[in-house]
Each structure stands twice: as C-alpha cells, then as structure tokens.
Amino acid sequence: MIRRTSLISTLLGLLALLLWTPGAAHASAPAPARAADGTCAVLAPGASAAAERAVAAACAQVAAGVWYSWGGGHGAQPGATYGQVDPTDPASEHDPERRGFDCSGLVRYAYAQATGSDLLDGDASSQYYTHRAAERFTAGQGLAPLLPGDLLAWGTSDDLHHIAIYLGAGKMVEARKSGTKLMVSDVRLDGDYFGALRVNTGPVTGHVFQTWGTGVWTKAAPSVGATRVYAFPDSTTIRVQCQKHAESVTSDGYTNDAWSYLPDYRAWMTNIYIQGPAWLDGVATCT
Structure with missing residues (x-):
C-alpha cells in the first residue's frame, strides 16, 4: 500500500517534469554581474597586480568623496593636499580650502600606493613621458589594446593637460x-x-640618463630647426635608445654634433643637455 505522503511527492515530481523546459534551468540561473554606471573598480581582466592595486587606491579616494583640487597631491609625499587657485578657472576659488587631488596628483598617489615607491611624481606630461613606460598606445588605436591601470592622456605633444586611469569597459577614474x-x-x-x-x-630597462638645464626642447628630428615636441621643465630622468652625429649645436658654452633618440618622447635631444660625456658611453649608434 502506497502511503499518502509518498503519493503526493510522486505527483508533485511528475507535475514539475511536465512543466520543465530546456531553457528553464538557464532562466533561473543568476545573470553575469555587470558594472553599474559609476562603479569604480577593475572592470576588465588582464591587468597586472600592481595596476589593479593602483585602481583600488584611486577608487578608495572616489568612495571617500575626495575633492578635485588644482595642484592637490603634489606635496613632498604622495597624498591629498590643499590646492591653489587656478588663474584660468574661476571655479577653483575654493581649491585652497579643499584637500584633494588634481589629475596628476591622483595618478601619482595611486601608483605610489600600489608600489610603495613614488614612481610618477610630476605633472601630466612628465607622467605620460615617463621612462617607466612598458608600452604606449596612440589615439588611433582606441581602447581595444588597453588594460585597467593604463594611463590616458589629453592635449598635444608639448602640452598634455589631463591624465586619468583606465578601469576597463570604456570607463576611467579621474580628478576632472x-x-x-x-x-x-x-x-x-x-x-x-x-x-x-x-x-x-618593475626594473627599468635600457640606457637611463639624467638631463640638466631648464626649458630644454626635444625635437622631431636631430636638428635645431626641427619641430618642437616637448620641453623639459628641469632635470629629468630619460631613456636613450641610440645616438648619432647630426647637426652641430652650440649652447651654454658647449658645442656638440651628437644627438640622442628618446623613445618615450619619440623625439631627439642634443647630447649637450644629457649628463655625461659628449658621446654617451655604451649607447649604440642609430641606424
């Protein structure tokens, strides 16, 4: 004799079987998580652990409601500071009262937190042209090759005025x-x-040197008359790929026809303003 509870269980099981369709199991499964608008986090795979830590550090400042402050983040150590009045922007009148970051101050802080070292001290231009670049991407390449933690820059070659940190999925975190x-x-x-x-x-590869002088321009070709690319505001760490004899230059009491190619700037610089001998030791001749 079949017990009533067993009979009811059997009938319920048969009813569930009749109502089941192949898509039903999939319909009840949770949908993949999607980043909501405004979510500050790593939004794509592939980034290094350090890059992910940099994103996390920047996003923590977003979550804390930290202000944009012109000049903020450029103190003796990475971190939020009170800003300054930007003479070109009336909206900055309260920045001296606001402890926060400008665009490059935030980038500096994020990577210092990620690495324990002040790798990216400086403004947007000096950060973009850093000798610590592992890879560079042109505007024409769009977002396809980018990974979270990559730095995005706006402006011209000699005046990059804004920089931000890519999150993935077409999003970025910025001090705007x-x-x-x-x-x-x-x-x-x-x-x-x-x-x-x-x-x-990680460790920097290649031939690394230090420049001297202020306002020294790099050029699109090894010639004084070539198009200007970027001016070093003061002494800067650079990476030299190769050197060659080209146009002779006389400046600051020196004459030299040696020019070095700087891959991070895609530009040339007279060896007069590179600390070291007139012809740099250990650096190959450009072909």
Whole structure:
C-alpha cells in the first residue's frame, strides 16, 4: 500500500517534469554581474597586480568623496593636499580650502600606493613621458589594446593637460575639474585625446640618463630647426635608445654634433643637455 505522503511527492515530481523546459534551468540561473554606471573598480581582466592595486587606491579616494583640487597631491609625499587657485578657472576659488587631488596628483598617489615607491611624481606630461613606460598606445588605436591601470592622456605633444586611469569597459577614474569630486567617467576619445601608456612598475630597462638645464626642447628630428615636441621643465630622468652625429649645436658654452633618440618622447635631444660625456658611453649608434 502506497502511503499518502509518498503519493503526493510522486505527483508533485511528475507535475514539475511536465512543466520543465530546456531553457528553464538557464532562466533561473543568476545573470553575469555587470558594472553599474559609476562603479569604480577593475572592470576588465588582464591587468597586472600592481595596476589593479593602483585602481583600488584611486577608487578608495572616489568612495571617500575626495575633492578635485588644482595642484592637490603634489606635496613632498604622495597624498591629498590643499590646492591653489587656478588663474584660468574661476571655479577653483575654493581649491585652497579643499584637500584633494588634481589629475596628476591622483595618478601619482595611486601608483605610489600600489608600489610603495613614488614612481610618477610630476605633472601630466612628465607622467605620460615617463621612462617607466612598458608600452604606449596612440589615439588611433582606441581602447581595444588597453588594460585597467593604463594611463590616458589629453592635449598635444608639448602640452598634455589631463591624465586619468583606465578601469576597463570604456570607463576611467579621474580628478576632472574644480568644483567636482573625484569621479568615474566614460573615456572621452573625441577632442584632444592624445594616447595612453602602460606603467612598468618593475626594473627599468635600457640606457637611463639624467638631463640638466631648464626649458630644454626635444625635437622631431636631430636638428635645431626641427619641430618642437616637448620641453623639459628641469632635470629629468630619460631613456636613450641610440645616438648619432647630426647637426652641430652650440649652447651654454658647449658645442656638440651628437644627438640622442628618446623613445618615450619619440623625439631627439642634443647630447649637450644629457649628463655625461659628449658621446654617451655604451649607447649604440642609430641606424
């Protein structure tokens, strides 16, 4: 004799079997997580552990509601500081009262937190042209080759005015402008987007030298009359790929016809302003 409870269980099982369709199991499974608008986090795979830590450090400042502050983040050590009044921006009048970051101050802080070393001290231009670049990407390459933690830059070769940290999925974290807090934004590829770079947080490879002088221009070709690319505001660490004899230059009491190619700038510089001998030791001749 079949017990009533067993009979009821059997009938319920048969009913469930009749109602089941092949898609039903899939329909009840949870959908893949998607980043909501404004989510500050690593939004794509493939980044290095250091890059992910840099994103996390920047996003923690977003979560804390930290302000944009012009000049903020450029103290003796990485971290939020009170800003300054930007004479070109009326919205910056309260920046001296706001402890926060400008765009490059946030990048500096994020990578210092990620690595324990102040790798990217300086403004947007010096950060983009860092000798610690592992890889560079042009504006024409878009976002396809980028990974979370890559740095995005806007401006021209001799004046990069903004920099941000890529999150993935077309999003970035940035200190954008006075009167706003740190934020997550859609990447702006229109206008004066210049390109991106991936930061090398490990040992630096290649021939590394130090420049001297102030306002020294790099050139598109090894010639004084060539197009200007970027001016070093003061002494800067550079990476030299090769050198060659070209146009003779006389400056600051020196004459030299040796020029060095700087791959991070895609530009040339007279050896007069590179600390060392007139012809750099150990550096190959450009072919």
